Amino acid sequence: MKLFEYEAKNILAKYKIPVPNGELATNPDQACELATKLKPPFVVKAQVLVAGRGKAGGIVFANSVAEVEKAAEKLLKMQIKGIAVKSVWIEEKIQIKKELYLGITTDRFNQSYVMIASSVGGMEIEEIASKTPEKIIRFPINSQNGFHSFHARQIARKMGYAGNQLSELGRIFEGLYHAGMDYDAELIEMNPLVETVDGKFVAADARTIVDDNALFRHPEYKNRLLEGESELTLQEVEAAKNDLAYVRLDGDIGVIGNGAGLVMATLDTIQYYGGKPANFLDVGGGAPAEKIAVALKIVLSDPNVKALFINILGGITRCDEVARGILEAKSKVGVTKPMVIRLVGTNEDEGKGILTEAKIPVLESMEDAAQQAVAISKQGGK
Numbered sequence: 001m002k003l004f005e006y007e008a009k010n011i012l013a014k015y016k017i018p019v020p021n022g023e024l025a026t027n028p029d030q031a032c033e034l035a036t037k038l039k040p041p042f043v044v045k046a047q048v049l050v051a052g053r054g055k056a057g058g059i060v061f062a063n064s065v066a067e068v069e070k071a072a073e074k075l076l077k078m079q080i081k082g083i084a085v086k087s088v089w090i091e092e093k094i095q096i097k098k099e100l101y102l103g104i105t106t107d108r109f110n111q112s113y114v115m116i117a118s119s120v121g122g123m124e125i126e127e128i129a130s131k132t133p134e135k136i137i138r139f140p141i142n143s144q145n146g147f148h149s150f151h152a153r154q155i156a157r158k159m160g161y162a163g164n165q166l167s168e169l170g171r172i173f174e175g176l177y178h179a180g181m182d183y184d185a186e187l188i189e190m191n192p193l194v195e196t197v198d199g200k201f202v203a204a205d206a207r208t209i210v211d212d213n214a215l216f217r218h219p220e221y222k223n224r225l226l227e228g229e230s231e232l233t234l235q236e237v238e239a240a241k242n243d244l245a246y247v248r249l250d251g252d253i254g255v256i257g258n259g260a261g262l263v264m265a266t267l268d269t270i271q272y273y274g275g276k277p278a279n280f281l282d283v284g285g286g287a288p289a290e291k292i293a294v295a296l297k298i299v300l301s302d303p304n305v306k307a308l309f310i311n312i313l314g315g316i317t318r319c320d321e322v323a324r325g326i327l328e329a330k331s332k333v334g335v336t337k338p339m340v341i342r343l344v345g346t347n348e349d350e351g352k353g354i355l356t357e358a359k360i361p362v363l364e365s366m367e368d369a370a371q372q373a374v375a376i377s378k379q380g381g382k
Contacts, residue, residue: 004089044062110140
């Protein structure tokens with residue numbers, strides 16, 4: 001789950017990482033009022049969960065309270081990459097001497113966190129790596145030993161700092177590490193982390209992505225996610241409310257399966273036979289009929305879906321429960337799209353009997369089912 005800039009900065013501040021003084025506003029009048037509490041000049045930033053807002057005009061500089069009001073009025077009418085701006089962050093402008101980069105993310109190949117630092121900031125880290133690879137410092141973080149002050153000082157020294165600045169940077173690096181671990185961050189970064197004209201360091205911008213699987217430990221963010229204040233689609237929000245794993249894709253074959261590995265294999269099989277999946281949806285193990293019905297409703301709410309492929313390998317998920325869920329969805333949702341069903345496993349005969357009685361064909365081979373779903377989609381769902 002992506003956090004807004006102001007949320008990421010509030011986290012950093014808890015760990016004594018310097019951030020600019022700022023306030024959040026949701027309308028121009030409020031922006032004007034809050035700006036009087038800050039020192040000019042100002043920066044007014046659109047709060048959206050997409051990258052590239054600066055290039056899209058989502059960051060405006062202002063020299064007075066009146067200019068802040070105008071900037072807020074302009075930004076709150078904007079859409080950035082299709083996302084409406086609902087709030088703006090107003091903060092005091094920093095006198096910048098140099099821009100740095102510092103972030104922590106997961107290194108899946110080495111199964112560890114890695115701290116990435118650079119004496120060049122203000123651009124995407126991929127761009128920094130492409131243009132000035134020699135200025136990228138990668139520091140693997142041992143999951144058992146953690147990250148300590150001597151590690152932090154080592155990185156700061158490699159970035160060219162010494163003395164008091166080295167110590168201050170070290171404290172910031174340690175703070176970022178503890179913030180990332182405490183908030184279960186897949187990514188936490190300061191870009192740029194700026195060196196000011198008086199030799200101090202301030203996080204001018206911040207970005208945090210919290211692992212969705214850890215949101216039960218952060219209810220304040222999970223609640224916002226379920227209320228729709230996120231980058232998720234309506235289908236993804238509905239899936240989260242019902243503990244379903246759903247990701248919307250750009251194809252036209254809806255996919256439902258039980259188990260992430262099985263669903264991934266289903267997507268691969270569809271593509272192998274020339275089709276394009278419309279989504280990933282895992283109902284998990286032991287899904288009752290009601291959950292299957294909700295899954296069908298979510299998938300079929302995508303207007304691009306021409307055919308539906310339900311792939312169930314029954315273990316703790318009972319095939320008869322899946323069959324009842326399919327019939328429940330057909331009666332409640334009014335399913336009109338053609339369905340291809342592969343049903344194998346626990347209570348398989350009962351499940352097949354329920355569907356056969358309802359004149360819904362069931363297949364045993366995933367490959368045959370995938371080919372049939374692809375053929376239906378290529379015929380326009382007929």
